[in-house]
Amino acid sequence: MFSASNQLILYLLTLKLNHCDILDVFQGIQFLPLDKQTFLRVHCFVNFVEAMFVQVKHTAFLYNDQLVWSGLEPEDMQVVYRYLVTSLLPAHMETELQGGSMPRHSTSPFSSTHYGRFVTGPLNLQDSCGSTGKVPKVHINNLTCPESYHLIVYRALSATLCLFVDGSLQLGIDLFKRLDVFLGPQLTSIVSEVAEQCSKQASTPGGTTNSVDSAPKFVYFNQLNLAQKSTVHLDSRRTGNVSVTPEVLRLLADINADKN
Template sequence: MYYHPKNVDIDTKIKQVGLSEAIIKFTETFTDKPCESLHTQKARQVFFEAEKDFWMTVTVNIPYVERMKDGQSYFEYSDEDVQDCVTKSILTQSYRMFVLFNGSFENILARANGDVSILQQRLDHFFTRYIQTIRLAQSDILDMFSGIHFLPLDKNTYLRVQCFLNLLEATFSMVQYTAFLYNDLLVWSGLEQDDMRIMYKYLTTSLFPSYLEQELQSASPSVSQTKSSSSMHYGKFITGPPSLKDETNLGKIPRVFINTEEENEECHLLVYRALSASVCLLVNASTTLTFDLFKKLDAFLGPQLTAIASDIGDQYSKRPASLTDPVYRYVYFNHMNLAQKTTVHVDNKKAAGVNIPQDTLRLLSDISSDHSKNQQDCETIVKTLTDCWVVGKKSDQREFYVIINQKNANLIEINEEVKRLCAANFNSIFFLD
């Protein structure tokens, strides 16, 4: 259906596809579980059955360095640098991102009356661009979790956000679902978790950064004024009309496919922003989007969202700065609500790097992968060659990893240190001992 890179000759493509099919079929005779990966000295091949009879596979070259021995040069391959669990997560995410904007493979074929060329065109259009954005060398345990960073608010502010969204859905009946974010942190969502997870990934890694880049390059002020009330607000459409003064330009409005109430439900994705707060509106695809509708939405959203965003900003700025003890770093993930926290990474988007060595970071992914195969709660404690301690806990659908840099500590002291850390940072979360 799709092969990258395109310039590979047809014989090589046939060999690669044939080998993949052979491996998948051959391994089926030994187990009910699908084949996940193939390890060779120079490459790693990872398989993913995206839908029934549809397989995706990615081949990654193993990093190597050239060495000299007895006057002869040879290549030393770093097999541990490529992790199946991380690569599989990247492959799975690429499928989910495709489905978000195109619908499932089966759905595309059903709408095209079985015309395979339509599916091939969609795959080519999406993946040729998407592959350029994959940074496999920078991928780690956060890509495995693909979680969401939440913004906890006080009860009154949270209820105010929810009332605002309820009123929005009641006033504009064509709005099916809504989500509210502040900066890159999720406050509330009306979508199913899997839908919100991939939507969050798209918003925080693609849509918001490109919008902010355009805003920095643009000299025009983003303050709008509603004529009816003459009230100033800072609201603006991120997807939708770039300017409410130009009725000829409705802007780019993505169509997305979600599975919250029904499978492959097609919606327009409207995103409106005021200050640092963003509201996502998923409007039924059968709705005709008119300029008059955008004006009404702007008049409703602008003043209210500006006021809420200002209040959240005041509350956000008054928070005490997190004084993270440099002795330890941690990563936390909750499988039930997809919440994740990290002090291992300099920022939530991993743009500014990590605070720990790469081999220690890979160790976290390995421990998590081992824990995922265990149905029960478990704990793993590892001491690295650099005398750094790594503790991984899996408890009640939650995963918690701590890196402690105490060279002369023993196992009992490390265990006590982890208990103190849990009590200080996760006092409302119960970890089984």
């Protein structure tokens, strides 16, 4: 009972209640629109990963906290996405900025040829102890009963790859070494392509180079695929970084409550 209470308190601390608003009501997923060629490149990459590593049952690919591809059902990805963008990734980036993991400008401690590293998993693949670090377990619904998976998160620059590995397997350091050798160079290459595409989108008349003050303000949520988009919120970190007043945010929540 005491352990359960501690877990509840730790969870409540991650909610950032002082910054909760309409997006916390929707709890949607922010998708990254890409051109067909770039999206196909990402799709082929994640399929190749699943083919090369039979332990990997599902994958998800994010860029700058925006979802590009997911092999999970939307309801399952909704929960995983919220955990990633509001808890796991911000904590990891904070550790990096404090110099506890890897400086942003340096290459990976695992390899000199790429910028990839594990967010969940071993901190140092050369550790003589062979420790696999902390890898959380997630429980995903399917047609019959929930299944458990190890959530291995690998990051290169602004791209994040989530690997859902069979939860019945015992993770070993050899698997992480093979993943790093395979994922690091390819993910680093894909990041440059996605970044180039995002830069092209931002430079178009409808891109993000328009003044934030003059751009129309809206909050969009699609209940069918759980997609959300907001020009009111300037990032997805739930830090109160918004372009409108608190009164406007409360008005949006009131309108949504009246609609329901």
